[in-house]
Amino acid sequence: MTDSFYQRRTAGIALGIGAITIVLYGATLFFGVIARTSQGGFIELRPDVLYEFVTLHSVGVAGSLMTGVTALMWYALSKHVRLSMNLMLIMFGIIGAAVVSLLVCTLMGYYGSGWTYLYPLPFKSAGAWDEWAGALYLLVIMCVIIAMFIAWCDVVVSCSRKYGFASSMGWNLIWGNDTPDTAPPPVVIISTITALCGIMALFSGSITVVQQLIYWANPSYYIDYLFIKNLIYYFGHILMNMVMYMCAAIVYELLPRYAGRPWKSNKIVAISWNTAFIAVTLAYLHHLLQDFVQPLAFQVIGVFGSYMAAFPATVVTIIGSLILVYRSGMKWSVAPLYFFLGLMGWAIGGFAAVMDAGFNQQFHNTMFVPGHFHTYLLAGASFVFVGALYHLTEELGGCTDTFEDRVGLWTWLIGAYGVTAMFMYSGIFGTPRRYAVQMPGTEVYSTIAVYFAWIVVFGVTMVIARYLTRLQRVKPLRGW
Ligand code: HEM
Structure with a gap:
């Protein structure tokens, strides 16, 4: 196969x-907005319906974002290594099966545990949903696990084949065997570290699914509640963090093209991402800080892991991006603006x-938690994700920004921070998360959030419409 092909x-x-994932993203985000509109008192969803919507929303929007970002990281990586297109298509086909199954188990099977599927909830719903819906939901998770396993294994294998495993992980830079000129580019190092970290989490996720399916087939099968809770949070927390890490890999590759300066790998980049690898693995424990039967050492490690996870990669990436763009004379078109605001x-x-880990006694399972993860997602x-899509249409179709592109960006930004600020405020004042009806005295935060949520809907719709229009400008390339 030739390079250009x-x-x-x-x-x-x-x-x-x-294109497919941004449309799915918009559609499943909508279910979250409807849920928030109900929490805000504008409409009244039955609580069981609200939980179905929140389940469909959370797995749907996070899953489509993860799939889209994986494809774009793969595109950014393909400038340096040969990845398998067939594997990417297989991965995408499996995600397609997961989407259909998710729709069936939530909308037809009434499944509504939220994303967490804590044992034995999938099979003990007090009549809210049938057991088959719980089992189908577990298969949805299994599909995601298999799909991501394929994609991430391809990344590790392809990068190691070209640069060697130690170089792809940044270890040769750390030990002085590579220099910034000979080392692989940051997109390779960050993608390999992310993929490896993700693969470890996928193993833990698959244990949680298989154990629960065995329990479904044989209810006398014993599962340790705390053990499986640890594995579920280790899996889910890391999976969502890896979405952000893959985004960082994309920015390291694409932002320099706008700044007109290189962003090379160096010792600091390698050390910070390897530290993040360890820290993010430990950070999930902050979800279990109120589980007093956990060994104390775990809890202490969890708090330190959480503090550590936020700093090395984030700080190094943010400072690196600021240095990159400072006085670069860069033209702030919509794509780099999305990248920059995404890092922020x-x-x-x-x-x-x-803050959530540090003040867990105050914030645990309050709306502060959706507040923090909605901000970074x-x-x-x-x-x-959107910045990379815009970049592709700019690079391949010569598309230029219009007024509508900028309106989409700013309305999404304003709406997003309004939504997340209201989640956090209500959390600070003690509103519990996952309550269909808000506690007396805290309804006002949900009510205000609804206005912002609909501003997001406007912004996202604008972005989807514009991306699909820009896509038509990309000249048809033979061999797609
Ligand atoms: C305007 C945009 C959005 C709105 C209004 C919204 C609304 C909501 C609401 C109301 C909940 C339930 C909160 C609770 O009471 O605990 C929720 C949960 C969640 N949302 Fe969103 N959301 C939005 C965007 C997103 C995006 C972009 C993602 C991911 C990419 C996402 C992922 C999640 C996840 C993972 C949960 C947790 C579900 C659970 O607790 O099991 N949301 N969202």
Whole structure:
């Protein structure tokens, strides 16, 4: 396969997966907005319906974001290594099966545990949903695990084949065997570290699914509640963090093209991302700080892991991006603006996560938690995702920004910070998360949030419409 054919096909696949996932993203985000509109008192959803909507929303929007970002990271990486297009298509096909199953188990099977599927909830719903819906939901998670396993294994294998495993992990830079000129580019190092960290989490996720399916087939099968809770949070927490890390890899590769300066790998980049690898693995424990039967050492490690996870990669990336753009004479078109604002969303959401771990007695399971992760997903990772889509249409179709592109960006930004600020405020005042009806005295935060949520809907709709229009400008390339 020639280089140019490979480049055209990877671009075509990334553009296509990007188009499908951004539409799915918008559709499933809508269910979250409807849920918030109900919490805000504008409409009245039955609590069981609200939980179905929140389940469909959370897995749907986070899953489509993760799939889209994976395809775009793969596109950014394909400039340096040969990845398998067939594997990417297989991965995408499995995600398609997961989407259909998710729709069936939530909308037809009434499944509504939220994303967490804590044992034995999938099979003990007090009549809210049938057991088959719980089992199907577990298969949805299994599909995601298999799909991401394929994609991430391809990344580790392809990078190691070209640069060697130690160089791809940045270890040769750390030990002085590589220099910034000979080391692999940051997109390779960050993608390899992310993929490896993700693969470890996928193993833990698959244990949680298999154990619960065995329990479904044989209810006398014993599962330790705390053990499986640890594995579920280790899996889910890391999976969502890896979405942001893949976004960072994309920014390291694409932002320098706007700044007109290189962003090379160096010792600091390598050390910070390897530290993040360890820290993010430990950070999930802050979800279990109120589980008093956990060994104390775990809890202490969890708090330190959470503090550590936020700093090395985030701080190094943010400072690096500021140095990159400072006095670069860069033209702030919409794509780099999305990248830059996405990194800021990551930093702000990450800081809120540290607050959550540090003041867990106050914030645990309050709305502060959705506040922090919505910040780095809705105003962080999502922005990098959209920025990369805009970049592709700019690079391959010569598309230029219009007034509507800028309106989409700013309305999404304003709406997103309004939504997340209201989640956090209500959390600070003690509103519990996952309550269909808000506690007396705290309804006002949900009510205000609804206005911002609909501003986001406006912004996201604008972005989707514009991306699909820009896509038509990308000249048809043979061999897609
Ligand atoms: C305007 C945008 C959005 C709105 C209004 C919204 C609304 C909501 C609401 C009302 C909940 C339930 C909160 C609770 O009471 O605990 C929720 C949960 C959640 N949302 Fe969103 N959301 C939005 C965007 C997103 C995005 C972009 C993502 C991911 C990429 C996302 C992922 C999640 C997740 C993972 C949960 C947790 C579900 C659970 O507790 O099991 N949301 N969202």
